[in-house]
Amino acid sequence: MVLGYKPTMLLNAVNMEFSPRYHHTADMLLDEQMIIEAAKQNPEHFGPLYDKYYKQIFGYVYQRMDCKDTAFDLTAQVFLKALTNIEKYEYKGVPFASWLYRIAHSEVMQLFRTKKNLRTVNADISDLRHICEEVEEEYMEQYKSVLMTVIKDLPEDELQLIELRFFEKRPFKEIAEILNLTETNSKVKLYRILDRVKKTLTKTSTNNGN
Amino acid sequence: MGTKFNLNRQPVPDEEINSHKDFGELVDKFKKQSIEKARSDANFLKNKKATYTAIIAGATVVCTLTYFTVFKKQTSKQNQNDKITTNQTHNNQPTKNSAKPVIAPPVPKLNVAYTSYSVKAEDGAVLKHKTNSKIIIPKKAFVNKQGLDIVGDVEIKYREFHNPADIIAGGVPMTYDSAGIKSTLESAGMIDIRGYQNGEPVFINPNKTITVEFQSEYISDQYNMYVLDTMAGNWVYVSRDNSLKNQKKNEPKKTSSLQVKSDVPMSAKQKDIQKQIDAIPPKMEAEKIVYSKKINQLPKVTTPSKPIKATAGRPQFELDVNYKEFPELQAFKNAVFEVGSENKNYSSKLADITWSSAEVSEGPAKGKNYWLTLKLRERVEKLIVYPALAGSDYEKALKNYEAKFADYQDLLAKREADEKKLKEEFEAKQKAYVQEQERLTAEMIRERIRIQKEIAENMNQQMKTMSSEAKVTRIFNVSNFGICNSDRPVSMPQEAKMNPVFIVNGTKTFVKANSTYLISKNRNLVFNFGREPLSYNPGESYSLCVISDGKIYTCDSESLSKCFAAKQNKIPVTEVTAEINDSHDLKKVLGI
Numbered sequence: 001m002v003l004g005y006k007p008t009m010l011l012n013a014v015n016m017e018f019s020p021r022y023h024h025t026a027d028m029l030l031d032e033q034m035i036i037e038a039a040k041q042n043p044e045h046f047g048p049l050y051d052k053y054y055k056q057i058f059g060y061v062y063q064r065m066d067c068k069d070t071a072f073d074l075t076a077q078v079f080l081k082a083l084t085n086i087e088k089y090e091y092k093g094v095p096f097a098s099w100l101y102r103i104a105h106s107e108v109m110q111l112f113r114t115k116k117n118l119r120t121v122n123a124d125i126s127d128l129r130h131i132c133e134e135v136e137e138e139y140m141e142q143y144k145s146v147l148m149t150v151i152k153d154l155p156e157d158e159l160q161l162i163e164l165r166f167f168e169k170r171p172f173k174e175i176a177e178i179l180n181l182t183e184t185n186s187k188v189k190l191y192r193i194l195d196r197v198k199k200t201l202t203k204t205s206t207n208n209g210n
Numbered sequence: 211m212g213t214k215f216n217l218n219r220q221p222v223p224d225e226e227i228n229s230h231k232d233f234g235e236l237v238d239k240f241k242k243q244s245i246e247k248a249r250s251d252a253n254f255l256k257n258k259k260a261t262y263t264a265i266i267a268g269a270t271v272v273c274t275l276t277y278f279t280v281f282k283k284q285t286s287k288q289n290q291n292d293k294i295t296t297n298q299t300h301n302n303q304p305t306k307n308s309a310k311p312v313i314a315p316p317v318p319k320l321n322v323a324y325t326s327y328s329v330k331a332e333d334g335a336v337l338k339h340k341t342n343s344k345i346i347i348p349k350k351a352f353v354n355k356q357g358l359d360i361v362g363d364v365e366i367k368y369r370e371f372h373n374p375a376d377i378i379a380g381g382v383p384m385t386y387d388s389a390g391i392k393s394t395l396e397s398a399g400m401i402d403i404r405g406y407q408n409g410e411p412v413f414i415n416p417n418k419t420i421t422v423e424f425q426s427e428y429i430s431d432q433y434n435m436y437v438l439d440t441m442a443g444n445w446v447y448v449s450r451d452n453s454l455k456n457q458k459k460n461e462p463k464k465t466s467s468l469q470v471k472s473d474v475p476m477s478a479k480q481k482d483i484q485k486q487i488d489a490i491p492p493k494m495e496a497e498k499i500v501y502s503k504k505i506n507q508l509p510k511v512t513t514p515s516k517p518i519k520a521t522a523g524r525p526q527f528e529l530d531v532n533y534k535e536f537p538e539l540q541a542f543k544n545a546v547f548e549v550g551s552e553n554k555n556y557s558s559k560l561a562d563i564t565w566s567s568a569e570v571s572e573g574p575a576k577g578k579n580y581w582l583t584l585k586l587r588e589r590v591e592k593l594i595v596y597p598a599l600a601g602s603d604y605e606k607a608l609k610n611y612e613a614k615f616a617d618y619q620d621l622l623a624k625r626e627a628d629e630k631k632l633k634e635e636f637e638a639k640q641k642a643y644v645q646e647q648e649r650l651t652a653e654m655i656r657e658r659i660r661i662q663k664e665i666a667e668n669m670n671q672q673m674k675t676m677s678s679e680a681k682v683t684r685i686f687n688v689s690n691f692g693i694c695n696s697d698r699p700v701s702m703p704q705e706a707k708m709n710p711v712f713i714v715n716g717t718k719t720f721v722k723a724n725s726t727y728l729i730s731k732n733r734n735l736v737f738n739f740g741r742e743p744l745s746y747n748p749g750e751s752y753s754l755c756v757i758s759d760g761k762i763y764t765c766d767s768e769s770l771s772k773c774f775a776a777k778q779n780k781i782p783v784t785e786v787t788a789e790i791n792d793s794h795d796l797k798k799v800l801g802i
Binding site: 066144 | 214215217218219222224226227228231233235236237239240241244447449
């Protein structure tokens, strides 16, 4: 039986571990800021940032496509854009990664606008379970295909939210930074998506006579 | 066709991700892209077919070359010093945003003068500047604004900025804006180099570099290389100044040229004096010996022995001696030997014995008593005896004694006189030797002092030489003419702020400052506040230079510190009335 969904659960994300990569201490942010300032003066100084964030950015890009080579090319493109525009970068008290993700997001979206067929959704079964838990629905095998269909058919901006939150396990603050939203707005948007997902799952459950 | 959904896709191994990481390639792409962008910008300007003045065309070329050189520099992985690129502009070329020239000497006559050199472009040259800096110009180092090689004479104009006075006099802006954060550059030395042919500016061939081996008085290696972008009105970071590191790597470790000799050898004069000093004690000793000999040679005067009158009642021995057989006892002829009271072994019975032998020998009190040894077979008795005379013998002996004593006194007086004379002579000679020794010692000390002074002077001279040599060579690799600086950004003072009112010392005249310079003590660091309020750090020491309508006013560090400590915004300044004609004069006036 499906119980009433409480959006506040989103804040707690029970049984879901979020990536700590986004979290930086004040010292780490300061160190990063110094490297950025140096890189603004001399591109050779960009190296530490490249090393630090390459894997993360590749992960972000490859999360959204099947072709590894394209993902690597796009990752290189992201860093080239970052280096080209680093003089415009302004520190906003969040890790430099947020800015890189925004560039990556922009590059990926631009690619999908021209080559839509490259877009794929990649998740683990455990991610689908988390979605079910989030909507307070017990995961059942028959939900797998329903969830997959619902998710892949979501509009791109909504799919991004699901991907960032459940497949990449990012905190709302980072999601908001990447998508250029406020933290509250991201939560509200995600609640609405999950509400729809819940309704679909309820419908599936009812149709199956559970 | 809908979006594909992959469930439980295999993750990409870290090794595979890392194998695609190539930062070098990224930087190369970035440089290539930047060059293309620069070229396209240049082409865009060409295609506009607008009428550009020669200066704007030159600036475009310079901009292109700037990009090229910067990116070329960035690819260099050699340990060579980075090339420095500047925009060539004239001193008074205004920025885009302001009508005020970037380089604005506050008092034109004080401006740091250029030195002109003539160089055959096709041959190149090595120019030695008056500061010992070296300007190395390779062959075919110059191109015209069309990018074509220049032949013939090129005039190189060159000047250096070494201290706050040069910075103020030259009107070079030292403010550095990095990402909106303003700081001031503390300089280890700055050069301004330009090239002209027939009055027209020339440019450095993009494939060549002019190297300036700058003699810097600041030996720290914590400096960066910057070039002044006179178009943007800001300094452009080029690289770290690795000149010193490279020098340390490449040059054998130099030993100090100051040689302090711990064991200074004696001068010839000192040796001579020391020889004389050393000869005196033996002379004195020899004189003592001579003196002793002379004393010994004086006739000996012996005190005659006064005859002793025999005491009645005292036990006495009379010796029955054959004086012919024993002439040594002649002296005791007619004498009796009184037994001394100290003889405890004496008894009257001894006088009854006829002793087989009686020997008289010197007694414990020489000349006064004798040992009398009496023997009979095994028996031996020793008695202290005193020779004495009795009756007429005594009288006769006494007279004889008195005569001898009179002679003795005469002889003694003479001897004493002779001894006194010899002693006086000896003492006079010894005194003369001591005086000579003292004189020579004093002379030796004077000579030592003279030599020490000489050494100290030599050392000072060496120190001065070293001090003037205590410079380091900073390498400026110049790819475009303009101003290059080896320096480091220093935060503007922020701890306290005031709106200063400058009052001429001893008057009630206020000075309306056109420029206010805060000069950090013992550093090549000048904060230019223009007409803005002053900010300062109370714990630091500054002096002040104010320029108003071409007049220079100063406030020394002591007076300024007092004002800052008291947070007193009325700052007393002294008008410089002495004639100052250049930055050297300004340096003296500022007490730098």
